[in-house]
Amino acid sequence: MSEGGAELRRLERRIRLRLDARTALDRALRSLPAIGQIVVAATLAYLLARGLLGHELPLVAVTVTIVSLGLARDTTPRRVAETVVGMNIGIAIAALLVQGIGRGAWQIAVILAVTLVIARLLSPSAPFAIAAGVQSMLVAVLPSPDGGVFARSLDGLIGGAVALLITALIPRFDLLRPRGEVAALYSLLDQAATGMHDALRLGDAAAAELALARSRRTQSLLDDWSRGLDSARAVAAVSPWLRRQRHRLAEESALQQVSDLVTRHVRALARRVEVVARDGVPRPLLAELLAQAAELLRLLARSSDDEAARYAARAVAAGLAARCAPTAVDGVADQVVVVLLRPLTFDVLVHLGTPPDDARALLPPL
Template sequence: MAAPAVGVGAALARVRASLPAVVQITAAAFVAYAIAHWGLGHPIPFLAVTVAITSLGLQRDARPRRVFDTALGITFGVLLSNLSLVLFGRGVWQVAVVLAVVLLLGRLVHPSPGFAIGAAVQASLVQLIPVQGVAEYSRLLDAVIGGAVAIAATALVPRNAAALAKNEAKGLIGALAQALGDISQALRRGDSDAGLAALEELRRTQDTLDAWSTELESAASIARLSPFMRHHRGRVDRLVELRTSIDLATRNLRVLARRAWSLSWDGRHREELADLLGDIQSGMLELRLGLDDDAMLHQSRQTLLIAAARLEPDHLHGAQLADSVLLMQCRPLVVDLLIASGMDPEAARTALPEVK
């Protein structure tokens, strides 16, 4: 009975995340239809609507450049299809030829497969559906209207990509903290299964890192273009800096996880190392809360500084060489997390004790 609940929760989360995009697409489609139908008198301006919808899409990547490229590709397909109608008329073989040409030229002029597919879909509609009451070229005009409205919508009805980027950051930091907790348990109990679980969790974080990068690129582009989102520039810049630090922390944590998994096979209980990693995990969880609360961000920094002061092999009593190596691998991780908490990089590095 638990699995359906998880599925429903994930579905509702997708709906909530898509609401800004749904509002943006609906508004753009309505405006494009209004301009073409009531403004220009086109009876059924389906291309104005479909181009606006397809150009915006529900993708994470809401960058104006991506919207422009998609609109350009679709309009390109409509243009080629109209030229075919003028030169060769309408028919089955004409549809096949136009699709092949549009797909090949689309791949030639743009690296995105979506560019070619979008152009081909709209070109096939032009070929298969006769226009009623207006000239054939009116559909090219409809496509231009749909694309222009879609581009305008990215500025006038923007998606709050900065909020989505922050949510991705929270999810990633939470996943890293969970993995660090599993590493701690692997060392505390000599449990190789917990170490393996941490490795698997960290491997899954790459998709979240990639999604976070996409959201940040979209947020930065929208903040530059939209007059309604320019006040988010500072927050976006902060998230970009955070992403760099967390990316490095993720890489260091993967190295740490592999070392801990290897150590845990001997079944020894490494309480001191486990406690140290538990303190770093606490700082990471506070860092996650600090994305919404500056006081927690300060608390995270203090927790990590206390952990940093213990990152010297002499703090481990009777440790083997392998234990000391793992402790030393915690040093770059803590530096990355301190920088993520807003600390100056040089100050973060000098917070580490000297190794004797």
């Protein structure tokens, strides 16, 4: 290997290490709200179990609290409650079986099997069953505390109550920060629409393929946005500190719903443009329409926080709708592109406050 090649490899390794370190640091920083919430909840559960019940080792109270809250950003009160119920069911089942069959290797197998079967009967959620199974094993393996085997059920109830209380009283405020998925989604949509414009303007099949590939990367961003938004709304519904955020979250939910529709339309357009552009023939009129659609997407991304962008988006959408006449272009393939633009403009107009009948009237007859 040449000296220059070795130096290049060393440089690549240093860059990779720096990127990995930066990613790890960012991951830790983003987890700080969840870590703080878990630390407070686990400590409170420990103190309550010791102070109220006199348990010297309230292991179950602490583990129920930690596992119920978790580190995931999309933790909701309902998900916490489901985990709490699953864990306490596992504790109760194991406590009953230990009383009847005792402890030992074959008893552990029976207790775990019975717990998992009952958990699966009660809920379709796999984490629910696993939470129940883990807690049942703690009861089955560890010696009974001073208060008897059912004392752990009380610990589990305390841990669950604390987890639910902390979810409402100390919410993870990172749920309310601007979601990176939104900016990333609209950046991809803009790139896809701009790529379709270039493909139609130049007759560039490669640009059309790239636009299609970009449009296909949007689904995971939409899913992440939806999960994060659902979590934020669920927590805001029970938290007294987030009452003022409910209106903003409702507006974001409306944007998320229209973004889902728009993304589907862009993917359909990208598939059709990729087929149309294969012949390498420039299509300036269709390119103008896609340029207008790209501008509409950029304005839509800012419409929730910028009133001027909202008005501008409505004007652009109305102008684009008026031009979506299939008869304006020749050939069935080109006309399909125009037809696919119509539902996109209609959905955006309705989202921006135009009555559906008025939005429909702006579209030329088919």
